[in-house]
Amino acid sequence: MYFKIVYMQIIEFGTGDGSPVIHALETWGQYTGVIHGFEISPSAATAARHSAAAHGVSNQYKVLNSCFFKGLEQLRPSTLVANPPYVAAPDNDIMMPALHGGVDGANLTRDLMSLGLDKVMLLISSYSNPVETLQHARRQGYILRDFMVTAMPFGKYSSEPKVMRWITQMKDERKAFFSPRTYLLAGVLLVKPSTGLRQQKDLTDEVLAVMTALH
Numbered sequence: 001m002y003f004k005i006v007y008m009q010i011i012e013f014g015t016g017d018g019s020p021v022i023h024a025l026e027t028w029g030q031y032t033g034v035i036h037g038f039e040i041s042p043s044a045a046t047a048a049r050h051s052a053a054a055h056g057v058s059n060q061y062k063v064l065n066s067c068f069f070k071g072l073e074q075l076r077p078s079t080l081v082a083n084p085p086y087v088a089a090p091d092n093d094i095m096m097p098a099l100h101g102g103v104d105g106a107n108l109t110r111d112l113m114s115l116g117l118d119k120v121m122l123l124i125s126s127y128s129n130p131v132e133t134l135q136h137a138r139r140q141g142y143i144l145r146d147f148m149v150t151a152m153p154f155g156k157y158s159s160e161p162k163v164m165r166w167i168t169q170m171k172d173e174r175k176a177f178f179s180p181r182t183y184l185l186a187g188v189l190l191v192k193p194s195t196g197l198r199q200q201k202d203l204t205d206e207v208l209a210v211m212t213a214l215h
């Protein structure tokens with residue numbers, strides 16, 4: 001297990017300001033490999049690089065200003081980490097188009113699940129069609145091995161009237177689950193059975209029971 005942790009190749013979709021990976025590298029000392037982060041926004045990529053340097057982790061965190069799907073062609077990663085854009089809206093004419101995740105909010109998430117990587121760790125929102133999204137992961141052959149769920153307040157972009165009207169409609173179709181005060185965000189670890197991790201219990205039903213609770 002130790003060797004898997006040390007040598008696995010990690011790739012990140014959508015670095016943003018880089019803070020989640022920088023924090024993980026600072027607190028998770030065993031990992032000695034390199035994480036390649038891809039960020040499509042030039043200003044965010046620059047900020048992430050500066051921040052990695054300021055925290056002394058730029059030798060382990062290489063941030064590239066490129067579309068993730070193009071960059072992937074150059075690397076052969078085993079593991080993907082991502083907090084993909086998940087704002088659901090009929091089109092990307094919203095306050096923050098970079099956070100548009102498609103009509104149901106989960107297009108990019110499903111694309112990432114379809115790449116066939118051994119391990120995928122990503123965030124899934126309860127208002128972005130979580131049931132279909134996790135069924136998609138199952139169809140791709142993933143086992144949901146572990147998860148954490150946290151309550152999120154609606155922020156500036158998720159409470160934009162156009163978005164709120166859309167996800168309220170999705171709620172009626174059981175594609176979105178939230179209360180007036182909060183939605184849920186799950187961090188899930190998906191693994192292919194071929195990774196040989198000892199405990200292979202699939203927790204998809206358990207995470208869905210939690211993610212659909214606010215209906």
Ligand SMILES: C[S@@+](CC[C@H](N)C(=O)[O-])C[C@H]1O[C@@H](n2cnc3c(N)ncnc32)[C@H](O)[C@@H]1O
Pocket residue numbers: 013014015016017018019020038039040041044066067068069082083084085086098099
């Ligand atoms: C929800 S933010 C996550 C930022 C950061 N990882 C975090 O968790 O705080 C999603 C990020 O993905 C970036 N992004 C969107 N599409 C992308 C693509 N095709 N390739 C690389 N980055 C992309 C956006 O610019 C945005 O910074």
